[in-house]
Amino acid sequence: MHIQFLGTGAGMPSKQRNTSSLALKLLEERGSFWLFDCGEATQHRMLHTTLKPRKLEKVFITHLHGDHIFGLPGMLGSRGFLGGSGRLDLYGPKGLREWIDVTLRISRTHLNYELVVHEVEEGTVFEDESFIVRALSLDHVVPCFGYRVEQKPLPGKLLMDRVSRAGVPKGPLLRKLKEGRDVTLGDGTLVKSGDVTGPPQPGFTVAILGDTRFTANAVELAQDADVVVHEATFDRESAHLAGPYGHSTIVDAAKTAHLAGARSLVANHISARFLPEDAEHLAAEAAEVFSPVEIAEDFAEYEWKNGVLRRIN
Amino acid sequence: MHIQFLGTGAGMPSKQRNTSSLALKLLEERGSFWLFDCGEATQHRMLHTTLKPRKLEKVFITHLHGDHIFGLPGMLGSRGFLGGSGRLDLYGPKGLREWIDVTLRISRTHLNYELVVHEVEEGTVFEDESFIVRALSLDHVVPCFGYRVEQKPLPGKLLMDRVSRAGVPKGPLLRKLKEGRDVTLGDGTLVKSGDVTGPPQPGFTVAILGDTRFTANAVELAQDADVVVHEATFDRESAHLAGPYGHSTIVDAAKTAHLAGARSLVANHISARFLPEDAEHLAAEAAEVFSPVEIAEDFAEYEWKNGVLRRIN
Ligand SMILES: [Zn+2]
Ligand SMILES: [Zn+2]
Numbered sequence: 001m002h003i004q005f006l007g008t009g010a011g012m013p014s015k016q017r018n019t020s021s022l023a024l025k026l027l028e029e030r031g032s033f034w035l036f037d038c039g040e041a042t043q044h045r046m047l048h049t050t051l052k053p054r055k056l057e058k059v060f061i062t063h064l065h066g067d068h069i070f071g072l073p074g075m076l077g078s079r080g081f082l083g084g085s086g087r088l089d090l091y092g093p094k095g096l097r098e099w100i101d102v103t104l105r106i107s108r109t110h111l112n113y114e115l116v117v118h119e120v121e122e123g124t125v126f127e128d129e130s131f132i133v134r135a136l137s138l139d140h141v142v143p144c145f146g147y148r149v150e151q152k153p154l155p156g157k158l159l160m161d162r163v164s165r166a167g168v169p170k171g172p173l174l175r176k177l178k179e180g181r182d183v184t185l186g187d188g189t190l191v192k193s194g195d196v197t198g199p200p201q202p203g204f205t206v207a208i209l210g211d212t213r214f215t216a217n218a219v220e221l222a223q224d225a226d227v228v229v230h231e232a233t234f235d236r237e238s239a240h241l242a243g244p245y246g247h248s249t250i251v252d253a254a255k256t257a258h259l260a261g262a263r264s265l266v267a268n269h270i271s272a273r274f275l276p277e278d279a280e281h282l283a284a285e286a287a288e289v290f291s292p293v294e295i296a297e298d299f300a301e302y303e304w305k306n307g308v309l310r311r312i313n
Numbered sequence: 314m315h316i317q318f319l320g321t322g323a324g325m326p327s328k329q330r331n332t333s334s335l336a337l338k339l340l341e342e343r344g345s346f347w348l349f350d351c352g353e354a355t356q357h358r359m360l361h362t363t364l365k366p367r368k369l370e371k372v373f374i375t376h377l378h379g380d381h382i383f384g385l386p387g388m389l390g391s392r393g394f395l396g397g398s399g400r401l402d403l404y405g406p407k408g409l410r411e412w413i414d415v416t417l418r419i420s421r422t423h424l425n426y427e428l429v430v431h432e433v434e435e436g437t438v439f440e441d442e443s444f445i446v447r448a449l450s451l452d453h454v455v456p457c458f459g460y461r462v463e464q465k466p467l468p469g470k471l472l473m474d475r476v477s478r479a480g481v482p483k484g485p486l487l488r489k490l491k492e493g494r495d496v497t498l499g500d501g502t503l504v505k506s507g508d509v510t511g512p513p514q515p516g517f518t519v520a521i522l523g524d525t526r527f528t529a530n531a532v533e534l535a536q537d538a539d540v541v542v543h544e545a546t547f548d549r550e551s552a553h554l555a556g557p558y559g560h561s562t563i564v565d566a567a568k569t570a571h572l573a574g575a576r577s578l579v580a581n582h583i584s585a586r587f588l589p590e591d592a593e594h595l596a597a598e599a600a601e602v603f604s605p606v607e608i609a610e611d612f613a614e615y616e617w618k619n620g621v622l623r624r625i626n
Contacts, residue, residue, distance in 0.1 A: 011394065012395075013356060013387075013391075015361070040387040041353060041357050044331070047326065066386055066420040066422055070383070071353065073379055074332075074353040077325075078325050078326075082325075095419045099416065099419040099420075102412060106377055106408045107382065108377065108378065
């Protein structure tokens with residue numbers, strides 16, 4: 001699982017930070033990626049990455065402010081032009097369907113794939129055999145959701161000593177056992193998957209939160225998460241603006257991660273008042289409450305592997 | 314008068330060319346600039362120019378395809394954030410008002426300035442004491458307009474030998490005479506502006522055309538124009554695509570400029586099939602029919618001065 005940030009700014013684009021969007025890259029897990037929010041020029045950012053719009057499987061919108069959605073219509077159109085023919089699922093607050101319908105109609109954008117718009121309420125918004133996504137309301141100036149993405153437990157590792165003791169030959173039978181299926185050997189012996197594999201491996205959990213004041217629902221979504229992505233529009237000095245504008249400080253983000261017992265925090269939605277050199281100062285304010293913390297940058301890519309979040313790009 | 318191109322591509326953004334937008338810079342003439350079309354990320358392009366969104370006075374939309382309008386909502390919002398408090402006039406085909414209304418409502422974008430949307434029909438769409446803008450329908454796959462911007466004649470130049478013979482002292486009286494007003498000297502002598510100025514100076518005329526097949530209305534809009542901006546999605550080799558998709562070749566653009574007796578041509582809306590090094594080949598095809606011709610590039614800026622179009626950026 002990788003997370004790549006496409007826009008980490010607040011409100012308006014600047015030269016350093018675009019409006020909100022991040023890609024949850026599930027290329028190994030499901031051969032696709034998901035977007036969380038899609039500010040204007042998200043598709044332009046993508047031109048400078050390895051992300052292919054045709055591999056976009058789902059888009060989750062936290063709220064309907066322009067800096068989180070104005071890149072959607074262009075993305076939907078370009079995905080079709082660029083060979084995306086599979087179904088696309090779009091999740092977001094009430095109002096999203098009307099806007100998409102009117103925009104596609106007025107601009108005469110004819111999609112050559114199936115688009116399904118889900119207007120989200122609190123609870124499970126998506127589930128299949130390998131993932132579950134839950135949403136809870138946050139505390140912004142308009143209806144806004146945070147999302148918790150859980151990968152379901154993976155089959156246990158093959159225990160090679162037991163496999164060879166059971167006389168399983170190398171090849172496809174091993175893969176079946178690894179996937180949790182029992183197999184019968186050439187000599188009629190039944191080998192049970194459970195006897196030659198370790199305990200199920202836990203999947204990862206990522207909480208991706210929209211714009212919000214400090215709120216208990218954010219803590220709940222982030223509970224024991226491996227990675228929490230939380231907005232941090234302000235710092236201590238500008239904290240008095242957080243309440244009126246419905247936003248968080250970097251310390252609020254750190255408090256949320258700390259109370260949730262999360263493993264790592266990436267702060268995004270950084271106000272243009274902060275220059276690139278202020279990242280250190282923001283990280284220091286967070287570190288008094290929680291670590292490890294990263295201050296997201298546009299194009300930054302993180303890998304979650306073996307329990308550790310590592311910046312790879 | 315300057316023209317700066319912000320997006321010169323066709324259909325989708327590429328690394329070289331953004332979707333359609335150009336700025337008609339009237340800073341000397343009226344202290345503002347006008348936009349023609351506003352594809353996604355036009356405001357992002359503007360971040361890398363000297364254009365200030367608060368000086369945006371009018372936006373003319375040729376047609377409602379996404380690559381010509383998806384940057385509008387973000388531009389409208391940012392203009393307010395960046396101190397634009399004067400009225401903004403938006404001109405375009407029927408459907409534009411509904412889309413803007415729904416988009417601003419759903420995204421809860423509250424503009425702190427007056428926005429007036431004009432749904433355009435053929436004829437004069439704007440006129441004041443110094444400019445007149447006319448629109449005619451073009452021949453695209455959806456309703457599409459071309460615009461002809463005429464600057465009205467300017468007062469004649471002061472004839473300095475006549476002024477000094479009449480005994481006018483240097484200072485504010487000279488400015489009044491230049492502006493066409495008669496003045497009375499200290500000794501009671503009346504000096505008529507008409508007696509000390511040359512004939513009115515012609516203003517400039519620019520035709521900015523939207524997506525279109527070769528059509529007589531484009532020739533009419535471009536009649537005797539100083540600058541014609543015309544789409545050129547295809548070349549001779551790909552000409553068979555122009556009809557079905559409702560577009561022009563570079564030769565169609567040149568034919569239009571030639572038949573109109575225009576003074577210069579800038580071709581834009583260049584398909585991503587053409588690489589930067591193909592500009593020469595496109596210009597050569599045009600030059601068989603009309604010159605001078607320029608192939609627009611993103612960020613290229615042209616100045617029209619003393620009857621000559623010159624690239625300055
Ligand atoms: Zn926001
Ligand atoms: Zn177009």
